[in-house]
Amino acid sequence: MTNLSQITVHQSWDNKLTKPIKKIVVVGRDADAWLTVLMLQLSFASSENAVEVHLLELPSYLRPQDFYNVLPSHRTLHTILGANENALMRSSAGLYSVAQRFSNWSGAAAPFLHAYDSHGIDFGTVDFLQYWLKARSKGLNVPLEEFSLGAMAAKHGRFILLDENTRTFSKAAHGYTFSAMTYLRAAGAAAVKSGLKYQNGALKSVDVSDGRIQSITLQDDSRIEADLFIDATGTDALLISQLETNNYESWSQWLPCDRIMVASAQRLDPVPAFCQISAFREGWYGMFPLMDRTAVTACYSSQYATGQAVAQKIAASSGMRLGDAVESSFAAGGRKKYWIGNCIALGSAAANLEPLDATQLHVLHLGLSQLRAFFPVCAENMLEADSFNEKMYSHIVNVRDFQIAHYKLNKRFDEPFWDQQRHMNLPDSLASKIQLFEHRGVIAMREDETFQEESWASIFVGHGLIPKTYDPLVDQTSDSDQIEQFQKILKYIATEVEKMPSLQAHVEMNM
Secondary structure, rough: OOHHHHHHHHHHHHHHHHHOOOEEEEEOOHHHHHHHHHHHHHHOOOOOOEEEEEEEEEEOOOOOOEEEEEOOOOHHHHOOOOOOOOHHHHHOOOOHHHHHHEEEEOOOOEEEEOOOOOOOOOHHHHHHHHHHHHHHHHHOOOOOOHHHHHHHHHOOOOOOOOOOOHHOOOOOEEEEEEEEEHHHHHHHHHHHHHOEEEEEEEEEEEEEEEHHHHHHHOOOOEEEEEEEEEOOHHHHHHOHHHOOOOOEEOOOOOOOEEEEEEEEOOOOOOOEEEEEEEEEEEEEEEEEEEEEEEEEEEOOOOOOOOOHHHHHHHHHOOOOOOOOEEEEEEOOOOOOOEEOHHHHHHHHEEEEEEOOOOOOOOHHHHHHHHHHHOOOOOOOOOOOOOHHHHHHHHHHHHHHHHHHHHHHHOOOOHHHHHHHHHHOOOOOOHHHHHHHHHHHHHOOOOOOOOOOHHHHHHHHHHHOOOOOOOHHHHHHHOOOHHHHHHHHHHHHHHHHHHHHEHHHHHHHHHH
């Protein structure tokens, strides 16, 4: 029988073998820095073995026009951070977004909605999509999205409210759009209130020895040491770049836009429940409703268009006047390893994706989630790095593939920019997914997917990739029974959407 004195001896012995993390220094700016320090402060600074979190804040890159459009999963981060979501929405002029609506990506084809929801209900063990494919082959002219409660809520400007019954039918959820500066002001205030130590400054040098960062030196020659360094410096990657060789891979062959424009336009009234993503000859632009304005962003290729021409094109096609448009360079790409030695790259220091599919801040969210799961227990031997790198790379590549699919499946013919993307060679991971879906309507899901089967099906079908056949098990259901089920689903969705408040009404009542 083990007694207490033996336990105490063993604990003492274990502590001598393990040097715990005592100090973390985060170097960075804007969302990557402030959300990171807030998570670390709330998760580890108040634990039994308290960790000191120190932020070196670099000059901000944010502009008044900037915004964040994020996925429903961002709510998990808010929960971790203890955020009051309604207060956060009010302070950042934020709005909910039920779907992304894609237009002009497929020539004369109608726009389609990628909602954060499933389609229909499965009959037995067969996915609903297979029944829709059979019905379509027999003349059904009802788009797949009309069997999605979330898509129809978005189409009719509704705010999704699910009760016990609708939760058995639908996965509908909403994402968010925030004004960047006010959103981060709230995050920063929460971090400071929690006891964060921070200072403003500029980085002069990074002292590296034996594959680890020993310290950083600021422009005033002051020196900061730590057990763990977090690189939240954005695409500058000022820390991780000191430790890597051949660690960065460009994705420009698949995501070719090299310029981003951000602007503001007038507020929409009533506010729509979706964001509009429209393709044009040299790229795409998005309209993202906020409480006090409409945020506008465009991704395009400087090989084919100037910023002035893009701004004029957006104003002409949207009928909205753009104010204070600003441009910046952009390059899609990411690191192969995000944790090297005692340095971890988070956010856009880890990977840079287009602001498409509501993935702004998503790389940061993934990194923070994985850091909480793999937080190092030993400052001298961080064995968690390999698992962290493997999971992060898998997650990010899957999101990258989702974005590439939009470009590959476009049907804008006789336009050099889009023709090139339609004929590009794909990563094997995406090529096999497209081939299988085209063959029989099945999504080959990989580990660590952000977007689930219903999302892949939405964009595949929406972009006109219609499977050649369907699951033969569908034929076990008679045509008459299938028609009856379809009618019930459509009637149910129409009834439930009618019950929902408009997004405009929900905002006026609750925000």
